[in-house]
Amino acid sequence: MSLVYFKNVSKSYNGNLILDDITFSLEPGEFVVLVGKSGVGKTTLLKMLIRDELPTKGKIYFNNQDIGKFKPHEVAILRRKIGFVFQDFKLLSNKTAYENVAFAMEVAGYPESAIKRDVPEVLKLVNLEHIADHFPYQMSAGEKQRTVIARALIQRPELILADEPTGNLDPINTWEIVKLLIKINELGTAIILATHDKEIVNTLGKRVISLENGKIIRDEKEGKYII
């Protein structure tokens, strides 16, 4: 049983074909790197998985369920099962690091006691416990991204989507984030990492799906960045 299954998915905006007949699947606990130039449709592909975008053609399955048929409240539940790490962080600006992470638990209806237990633990995991009460404007880019990862992690998702998570970071912070993603994957969470950073792809030695002109041109078990 696959965790994610894209079946002949195409997406076009105003007649421009962005993704063309995409088919692939992802097993639970797998780590996949999605590579391709900027604008090739990596972000669109990830957004379709949390139903922020709908495919023009084809179907997307999560845990064997066609997410195209989900009602609004089912979409909300889907988004709690899939953690999303954005390049531009998307933190709530008037909430502290702690509150941003806690918010993800609050929306899922966790009791206060669970929030008080889990949030400090996850903040410790991403090494942020010392700035728990900082607001986003008081944090560095690396700290923001680690807060985002903590938020994605807090709901114990089955899958984390990371869309260019290191795009705004310096090399040291980049590697910290990559190491964090590897650690999360080792704990059993599947990860789709979209990036165009050649060094990361080649060092990871994970499955690589390469996109070009809206199509999958390569899907290799221990892939390299070749475009």
Added chain:
Amino acid sequence: MIENLQRILKTAWQGLKRNGWLSIACITMITLSLILFSSMLLFNYISNSFINVLKSKMDLSIYFQNNIPEEDVLKIKDELLKNDLIDSITYTSKEEALKNFEEQAKYNPALEQALNLVGENPLTASLNIKAKNPKDYDKIINAINNSDFKDKLLQIDLTQNQRIINRMNTISWLIKIVSLVVIGLLVFLSFIISFNTIRMAIYSLREEIEIMKLVGANNWFIRGPFIIEGIIQSLIASLITFIIFAILMIVLGVRLEMYLPGLSISQYFWSHWFFFFGLQTLFGLLVGIAASTFAINKYLKV
């Protein structure tokens, strides 16, 4: 359920505090609207009582010929009182009329001289009639003209009064229509202004709303705090408006009443304070809830 409600309240309170300037802008706009709204309520009262004051000042006087004895006049008074259209009648005897005239003449040497020249009391007894409804003066005058005591009368103060009556009726009708239109317009305007301020405040937070959606918050979890914020802002604005009006009433109420006698505006305000506060709050809540629901729904399309 209760935990969710607590969270919504907590989030709303945080939103109010942390978006301080935005909250202040919204509260200010709602307060201004409410001041306008309450002013209109008071204006409506003032214009109504102004008309009533003028109407109550209208009366009809009939003067008797000099040789009519007092008992006849009093009999006519009793007879007139049987008329359903008449509210009250005051009798002024020849002597009282003279006394009143002398009182006025004190300040006017020319009048005093004239009175001395005449030597005897030139004034006549009179009945002063007040109608229940100012529109009915015409009918009363007709009744008097057709009565059998018509030839005992010297004069009916009729032409002058009739003109005033007609004008009064037109004016009061006009004031009512104009004030209703103005009130309607201003209340609508203030509603739109507050509505748009709240909408713009939420518009500036649309990115936050999008993030909440992406993290998996359901619509009520997002909408709730914004609506609660709208309610709290309206309540604060309503309280501020009430305090402003209470101060105005204390400071200005009495002075205003000195210029416009018969206008008990502060007494009206204090005896109707619950009505004022309630209507203000209702108006504020309507704006707050409508605006936040409308604006939020726009950004909640999943």
